[in-house]
Amino acid sequence: xxxxxxxxxxxxxxxxxxxxxxxxxxxxxxxxxxxxxxxxxxxxxxxxxxxxxxxxxxxxxxxxxxxxxxxxxxxxxxxxxxxxxxxxxxxxxxxxxxxxxxxxxxxxxxxxxxxxxxxxxxxxxxxxxxxxxxxxxxxxxxxxxxxxxxxxxxxxxxxxxxxxxxxxxxxxxxxxxxxxxxxxxxxxxxxxxxxxxxxxxxxxxxxxxxxxxxxxxxxxxxxxxxxxxxxxxxxxxxxxxxxxxxxxxxxxxxxxxxxxxxxxxxxxxxxxxxxxxxxxxxxxxxxxxxxxxxxxxxxxxxxxxxxxxxxxxxxxxxxxxxxxxxxxxxxxxxxxxxxxxxxxxxxxxxxxxxxxxxxxxxxxxxxxxxxxxxxxxxxxxxxxxxxxxxxxxxxxxxxxxxxxxxxxxxxxxxxxxxxxxxxxxxxxxxxxxxxxxxxxxxxxxxxxxxxxxxxxxxxxxxxxxxxxxxxxxxxxxxxxxxxxxxxxxxxxxxxxxxxxxxxxxxxxxxxxxxxxxxxxxxxx
Numbered sequence: 001x002x003x004x005x006x007x008x009x010x011x012x013x014x015x016x017x018x019x020x021x022x023x024x025x026x027x028x029x030x031x032x033x034x035x036x037x038x039x040x041x042x043x044x045x046x047x048x049x050x051x052x053x054x055x056x057x058x059x060x061x062x063x064x065x066x067x068x069x070x071x072x073x074x075x076x077x078x079x080x081x082x083x084x085x086x087x088x089x090x091x092x093x094x095x096x097x098x099x100x101x102x103x104x105x106x107x108x109x110x111x112x113x114x115x116x117x118x119x120x121x122x123x124x125x126x127x128x129x130x131x132x133x134x135x136x137x138x139x140x141x142x143x144x145x146x147x148x149x150x151x152x153x154x155x156x157x158x159x160x161x162x163x164x165x166x167x168x169x170x171x172x173x174x175x176x177x178x179x180x181x182x183x184x185x186x187x188x189x190x191x192x193x194x195x196x197x198x199x200x201x202x203x204x205x206x207x208x209x210x211x212x213x214x215x216x217x218x219x220x221x222x223x224x225x226x227x228x229x230x231x232x233x234x235x236x237x238x239x240x241x242x243x244x245x246x247x248x249x250x251x252x253x254x255x256x257x258x259x260x261x262x263x264x265x266x267x268x269x270x271x272x273x274x275x276x277x278x279x280x281x282x283x284x285x286x287x288x289x290x291x292x293x294x295x296x297x298x299x300x301x302x303x304x305x306x307x308x309x310x311x312x313x314x315x316x317x318x319x320x321x322x323x324x325x326x327x328x329x330x331x332x333x334x335x336x337x338x339x340x341x342x343x344x345x346x347x348x349x350x351x352x353x354x355x356x357x358x359x360x361x362x363x364x365x366x367x368x369x370x371x372x373x374x375x376x377x378x379x380x381x382x383x384x385x386x387x388x389x390x391x392x393x394x395x396x397x398x399x400x401x402x403x404x405x406x407x408x409x410x411x412x413x414x415x416x417x418x419x420x421x422x423x424x425x426x427x428x429x430x431x432x433x434x435x436x437x438x439x440x441x442x443x444x445x446x447x448x449x450x451x452x453x454x455x456x457x458x459x460x461x462x463x464x465x466x467x468x469x470x471x472x473x474x475x476x477x478x479x480x481x482x483x484x485x486x487x488x489x490x491x492x493x494x495x496x497x498x499x500x501x502x503x504x505x506x507x508x509x510x511x512x513x514x515x516x517x518x519x520x521x522x523x524x
Contacts, residue, residue, distance in 0.1 A: 028178040040124035042087040048096040109502035112151035121171040142193035149197025150503040155208035200510035203322030207508030211294030211311040215261040216342035230328040239265040249361045251377040256343030258351030263343035270336040281335045286392035290375045290399035291317030291342040298371025315495040316398035319512035341382035345374045357456045369461030380479040394485045398512040404468030405490040413437040415490040417473035430519040447474035
């Protein structure tokens with residue numbers, strides 16, 4: 001059945017998040033498609049160099065002279081005809097044979113930036129889905145909607161002055177398909193791109209909220225908001241400070257002792273598989289996020305220049321919440337436990353001390369080599385509780401764990417550590433597909449030796465300043481049961497970026513959200 005026009009229903013964002021884009025899909029050769037094209041305030045068209053060459057005889061000389069379809073090139077053309085759109089925005093893709101999803105991604109982000117500059121909240125994108133044989137047409141649609149949704153992010157909730165000039169929100173985008181295809185076949189790709197983008201933006205919103213607002217209680221409240229948003233899909237369990245003390249979760253408890261708002265662990269059980277209970281699922285997947293809502297470094301205080309953006313140190317937990325909000329939308333048919341290990345590493349009269357020896361929930365003792373190596377402590381107790389209660393088959397944790405990983409890999413990918421080669425491979429493939437890339441890192445026995453203590457079983461720091469990302473991962477591995485397939489993704493680089501890149505903002509990026517969602521979809 002041919003669908004000349006299909007509109008995707010808008011989603012309700014979490015409180016505080018920006019309004020999402022409404023997407024509509026049209027057939028170009030239909031009455032509705034022609035009407036949209038005529039009435040659109042701007043029509044965006046992606047042009048290859050070969051297409052630009054073919055269009056020289058049609059275009060005005062001014063266009064041909066200024067635009068040749070090179071990658072990253074843009075040109076805005078105004079039309080005086082009453083029967084055509086007021087504006088055309090041409091965006092270059094480069095040579096046809098070299099066009100892939102990265103080029104589509106970059107071109108879409110460039111188009112959005114130009115539309116934002118023009119303050120145009122509605123747009124039409126004309127698409128020739130068989131533009132190149134290098135990419136799947138469905139993936140093209142998914143990439144475009146995903147990038148547009150991501151580009152629409154802006155942390156603006158605290159602006160009170162000149163909001164109209166500072167706040168921009170794309171409201172509606174019409175996708176006009178010129179290829180003769182069954183539009184209904186591609187709606188799932190548009191919907192997936194939109195949902196993935198919404199989830200990432202939700203994670204960004206959590207991450208960008210400052211530490212005086214976003215504390216462990218705030219994150220718990222946001223988790224409960226998700227539970228209430230999807231009745232019957234989630235169960236929630238919260239371990240408060242009293243529970244942590246009673247259970248012997250002294251590592252996490254100690255990290256948060258100096259703060260006014262106490263630490264906690266929040267566990268969401270997503271009931272995607274109706275045939276088996278979460279607690280009895282032999283194929284249960286668990287996703288864990290580090291949630292240090294502000295990291296002063298503790299008594300090993302961070303210096304100026306390093307402490308200011310440490311409200312982003314809960315980016316792992318932010319991604320976990322983004323994933324949780326997307327699971328029901330995507331109707332994921334797997335049971336998933338989502339865990340946030342939450343604390344503020346603050347300085348106060350009860351702050352934990354360097355060289356203290358603490359006993360973990362697992363029973364292993366840990367000497368505190370540095371109070372600024374707190375994330376691995378919080379995760380260690382959270383991982384132990386998770387495994388003891390739920391017996392998951394697979395555990396993946398996300399954490400802004402080490403500056404050493406940023407030194408090694410920069411801000412363009414996360415460091416991937418795993419005890420299972422197939423799990424590592426599938427995560428890397430998922431990251432490549434969705435452009436949240438991860439790179440395999442070593443977990444040699446020598447790194448484990450470096451975190452063994454003398455007065456204690458373990459130390460939370462290595463013996464020297466080298467290989468810090470690897471020794472941190474080796475420390476976490478000590479709290480993983482041998483039968484559990486486990487992966488640790490150090491997201492310190494790509495989750496906290498120093499500049500805007502395309503649809504990825506400066507600061508908190510929500511990295512890891514789409515990586516985990518894509519990986520989960522491949523496992524259904």
